[in-house]
Amino acid sequence: MSNDQLTSTETESTDDQPAPTPGTDSLTDSVDPDEGATPTAERTILEARDLSVYYGEEQALDGVDIEIPEKQVTAVIGPSGCGKSTFLRCINRMNDLVDAARVEGELLFDGKNVYDEDVDPVALRRKIGMVFQSPNPFPKSIRDNVAYGLKVQGKDENVDEQVRKALERAALLEEVEDQLDSSGLDLSGGQQQRLCIARAIAPDPDVILMDEPASALDPVATSKIEDLIEDLAEEYTVVIVTHNMQQAARISDKTAVFLTGGELVEFDDTDKIFENPEHDRVEDYITGKFG
Numbered sequence: 585m586s587n588d589q590l591t592s593t594e595t596e597s598t599d600d601q602p603a604p605t606p607g608t609d610s611l612t613d614s615v616d617p618d619e620g621a622t623p624t625a626e627r628t629i630l631e632a633r634d635l636s637v638y639y640g641e642e643q644a645l646d647g648v649d650i651e652i653p654e655k656q657v658t659a660v661i662g663p664s665g666c667g668k669s670t671f672l673r674c675i676n677r678m679n680d681l682v683d684a685a686r687v688e689g690e691l692l693f694d695g696k697n698v699y700d701e702d703v704d705p706v707a708l709r710r711k712i713g714m715v716f717q718s719p720n721p722f723p724k725s726i727r728d729n730v731a732y733g734l735k736v737q738g739k740d741e742n743v744d745e746q747v748r749k750a751l752e753r754a755a756l757l758e759e760v761e762d763q764l765d766s767s768g769l770d771l772s773g774g775q776q777q778r779l780c781i782a783r784a785i786a787p788d789p790d791v792i793l794m795d796e797p798a799s800a801l802d803p804v805a806t807s808k809i810e811d812l813i814e815d816l817a818e819e820y821t822v823v824i825v826t827h828n829m830q831q832a833a834r835i836s837d838k839t840a841v842f843l844t845g846g847e848l849v850e851f852d853d854t855d856k857i858f859e860n861p862e863h864d865r866v867e868d869y870i871t872g873k874f875g
């Protein structure tokens with residue numbers, strides 16, 4: 585990795601739901617993706633090592649160790665307050681925006697600790713995009729919403745073509761191609777969320793983090809988002825927090841189960857977690873005995 589490429593003069597958003605960060609080639613270009621890789625089909629793209637997070641005195645994550653494979657869907661499940669969102673927000677350093685938050689341990693992205701002093705969080709967030717619970721399009725046209733990240737990066741050649749490609753990847757193009765200049769806010773909730781996904785993927789990040797992306801949507805819109813997430817994993821690594829265990833079972837390859845106290849209790853293939861988990865506490869949780 586070139587440390588120079590990690591410095592940025594851009595201003596970081598401090599909104600609760602900041603603008604999604606467009607992709608860039610800057611963060612990991614000089615990292616050999618195969619360096620240290622084991623000769624298996626799965627390559628680890630994200631790894632937490634003894635990762636703990638505190639908000640003031642309160643511990644929200646407790647010594648999490650996990651290796652998340654590339655180009656798969658990893659679901660993060662667990663009862664309310666167990667640290668799911670905190671974990672997700674560690675991955676692209678969104679917790680930096682919370683004054684009280686303190687992170688210990690390591691979070692490696694392609695082998696580089698994102699908490700190293702030389703990592704620019706803005707550059708990081710270009711490689712690791714985020715989609716939030718409530719659709720949050722900008723009050724701009726559909727075209728400008730998707731083009732936003734491209735323009736910020738100076739990728740402004742063939743913008744229209746790139747916008748259409750992102751909308752197509754987000755399974756939205758067919759529905760909006762005659763209204764690209766209409767406001768993104770005029771779309772339905774499900775369409776707005778797919779617009780936000782198009783905005784996140786337009787700059788071609790490596791990882792897309794999703795924090796309950798379908799929880800505000802009706803069943804039909806949810807089903808479209810779920811289909812889309814499975815398709816996206818052909819090209820991107822997706823890490824999704826969901827309260828919906830059926831959704832995790834339907835769309836994810838791997839599932840991480842966090843339980844109270846911010847402990848990652850089990851991480852395995854989704855089928856294994858739902859059919860034959862190792863831990864009684866996980867079984868109790870997924871069979872609805874608590875949580």
Ligand SMILES: Nc1ncnc2c1ncn2[C@@H]1O[C@H](COP(=O)(O)OP(=O)(O)OP(=O)(O)O)[C@@H](O)[C@H]1O
Nearest residue numbers: 639644662663664665666667668669670671682684
């Ligand atoms: N900004 C914050 N300041 C202080 N404490 C926080 C903050 N964000 C989260 N916490 C605390 O950290 C713990 C983990 O919260 P987090 O939102 O990560 O859990 P979660 O599993 O995503 O919860 P939910 O499913 O309800 O969204 C909780 O006890 C929460 O109150």
